Amino acid sequence: MSDTLTDVPKRTPLYDLHVELGGKMVDFAGWEMPVQYPMGIMGEHKQCREKAGLFDVSHMGQVILKGDDIATQLEKIAPSAFTALKEGKARYTFFTNDQGGIMDDLIVSNAGDHFFVVVNASMRHQDIPHMAQHLEGIEVTEVFDRALVAVQGPAAENVVGALCPAARDMKFMETILADIMGVECRLSRLGYTGEDGYEISIPEDKAVAITRALLAHEDCEPAGLGARDSLRLEAGLCLYGNDIDTETTPVEAALTWAMQKRRREEGGFPGAARIQKQLTEGAARKLVGIKPIGRAPARQGVEVQSTEGETIGAITSGGFGPTVGGPVAMGYVAAGHSTPGETVNLIIRGKSQPAEVVALPFVTQNYKR
Structure with a gap:
């Protein structure tokens, strides 16, 4: 029996603080x-x-x-260039299967004497055994005694910098060990909202105190899963299980930017043959931005048709984009219908609604390069 069936939902070290702050709690990936x-x-x-x-x-x-040669070992299971990843740098990547599908997306950081990896909550039961099985001679340890907090937005540098001056000097996708209120934390300048920001790995017993101190800043407020989803959707960022899964390849998902040139050319990762073929010949379908013309949002699973009424794809993520001021969506369409500006129809509650294929992201990403 899976632990998700037998266990009550787990709680993070910040659970009581969420309740105190009026958070509306829901079960998400067993938490x-x-x-x-x-x-x-x-x-x-x-x-x-x-x-x-x-x-x-x-x-x-x-x-x-x-362990020794972690980067070389990681290149066996993920199509990114880790041997070129300098100490203090982080990289977005994904594990691929033998068919070239995406098993999960993750962040890998070179921390010097070790590598630090953050995987999706819903896929940890898969990813950690996968690494343990395939990374020869590498010790794979999941850390359970640390909280992870993300501070995101244009004021993030001031919020985090007030407690940790070193944060101000960091650039996007950089990671350091930092002193925050006398506590050693792993501080990485990255996130999944399209805004500048940081993720902070904090020892569990200090998590509430540091989180309260961050929230005490006049420009910082707590935010939940709902806003996290609408922010990443506007930023054109894929959600595992919606926009990418074991059936979608990095080429189809427009994620080839995460596969550095050497890896694209050399291969040597699971599913390389199919992915390299798609890189050369193109994929039959593509992930695109889709903007409904009207007010009705298009949710996951909504059928996409050509103006002639032919089924050409489906929505994978959709909702209201508060910054855009209207509905936004992402989905896969046949490659011949993936050009921005093309008119398509969405079948919402049995009715055909017009929409336009648009370039992603909907909102410009504001990372500190």
Whole structure:
């Protein structure tokens, strides 16, 4: 029996703080997480785009890799160039299967004497045994005694910098060990909202104190899963299980930017033959932005048709984009219908609604390069 059936939902070290702050708790990937606070999803979304929002992402899997030649071993199971990943740098990547499908997406950081990996909450039961099985001679340890907090938004540098001056000097996708209120934390300048920001791995017993101190800043407010989803959707960022899964390849999902040139050419990772063929010949379908013309949002599973009424694809993520001021969606369409500006129809509750294929992202990403 899977532990998700027998276990009550798990709680992060910040659970009591969420309740105190009025968080509306829901079960998410086996964890009790706040979907929103009294400010509401729209308010939290706006807060993150204009100032800073704080998200509890402690449900994500934090993993330490130790041993010799970790980078070379990782290149056997993921199509990114880790041997070129300098100390203090992080990289977005994914594990591929033998068919070239995406098993999960993750962040890998070179921490010097070890590598630090963050995997999706819902896939940790797969990813950690996968690494343990395939990374020869590498010690794979999941860390359970640390919280993970994301501070995201244009004011994130001031919020985190007030407690940790070193944060101000970091650039996008950089990681350091930092002193925050006398506590050693892993600080990485990255996130999944399209805004500048940080993820902070904090020892469990200090998590509440540091989170309270971050929230004490006038520009920082707590934000939940609802705003996290609308922010990443506007930023054109894939959600595992919706926009990418074991059936979708990095070429179809427009994620080939995460496969550095050497890896694209050399291969040597699971599913390389299919992925390299698609790189050369193109894929039959593509992930695109889709903007409904009207007010009705298009949710996951909505059928996409050509103007002639032929089924050409489906929506994988969709909802209201507060910054855009209207509905936004992502989905796969046949390659011949993937050009921005093309008119398509969405079948919403049995009715055909016009929409337009648009370039992603909907909102410009504001990373500190």
